[in-house]
Amino acid sequence: MSFSNAVAIAGVGETDYSRDSGRTELALSLQAIGAALDDAGIAAAQVDGLMKWFVDTSSEAEVAVNLGIPDLAWFGEINQAGNVGAALVAHAAAAIHAGLANTVVIYRGVNGRSGRRYGRGDVTGQGGRGAGAFTEPFGLLTPQHGLAMSARRRMFETGVTSRQFGQQAVIQRKHANRNPRATFHDRPLTLEDHQESRLIVDPFHLFDCCLESDGGGALVLTRPELARERRPDRPLALIRAAAQSGPGQSSPVHRTAARLFAMAGVERSDIDVVQIYDHFGPFVLFALEDYGFVEDAGHFVEDGGTMWDSGKLPVNTSGGHLSEVYLQGMNHLIEGVRQARGESTSQVPNAGLSFVDTGIGTGAVILERSDA
């Protein structure tokens, strides 16, 4: 049996999003998992797999005990930073497809604002060790530093501009303004606000940078038959294709894209709605080009191509990391599922194929709507 559509994301759940959760990261994960299981209509005792972000502080063992899982048959994590969401979905779905587990929960709970802040070099720095020996002594100390370096070069090579980056930030803010869960639900953003916002690491302005957030999210993966039996009342999000890519330079995005679209058996033009990992907004534009959706993302965004309702290909319809929450791709996966089920606050009509990228160097998934 083909991997395509053999596994469903049967449930999604999240906590409230804030700057100071007042809860432990374990409590955030457990709350989100509870919501996702309720959404799927599946009891915790039926879960036999757990996967988490490598950087997540709540171990599978702790979560299993707290959920009362009687037989944990599959667990694991992927040794990268925030950008592992799609890779975890690929691993969990592969385990279910292979018969190694029946129902796998993927979770992420983080106090990323009130606790360890990823934008701070003293949190993410390597003290001059490893690859950091060649960058940190010269002032490249944070994720934004390395990414700003490649963004600057790309601006030089393609002519894409900060104003075009700003247009995407404005579009995502409009999506967030429609999403009551979003951190910036009540705060509009103009292109002038973006351009006048302070530079963090030039070329990144403040509003090119993701939020820092406290919150949790979870996904429940299982076989479509079980998912449908539990929730016969609504469309189901099937995993049409999943592709992992290697970290660093070990698999360029265009190769990941080729594998992903070959597995799905669809063209870029068949995709109805897109979520892209936006640790920094400019990378939304770069990914649109690298995945092959458009040739000139700067002008595509400038013309409103990524805007919900009017654009040709709506992108980051929940607000993304820039304006909804920084849950390191978990919120992109949740929104991708909602689009496939017809439940987004910026719903693309008749979205049959929902694409989610969760970060350069780890992969993407294509979700397919399957009507009840």
Place this chain on the structure above:
Amino acid sequence: MSDWTFERPPELPLPQPSEESAPFWDALKERRLMLQKCAVCGAISHPPRAKCGSCGAMEFVWQASEGVGEVHSYVITHQAVHPALTGYTPFATVEVALAEGVRMTSNLIDTPPEQVAIGQPVQVEFMDVGEGVVLPMFRRQQGK
């Protein structure tokens, strides 16, 4: 701009050499910029690797670099996102494309942040930063 001089934030981390990279850092102490070269196919790598990216060999020699290249990209830190940068912003970091075909992260010691530009021809300049550590810095090539 002639009187502008780079001031290195003293709290920035110092490189912690690995087994592969120790010859690179050791050569710098003698004010020599050495690049790792595959003993089999001759491919130049930087940062140093355990296994050649071109042919897979694991034997290397070290070749003296001319130390010339051009600015490939740069960033300017405006917000002190690390405590070491407090009081030192705006702070420019460059990526230099060396003539040997590899890229090296560094700082320009003679160019204020607002004048850094992609394509600027540069040449290496060694900077003793204490504790027996010498870093490869760059300055504009004369007349360019």
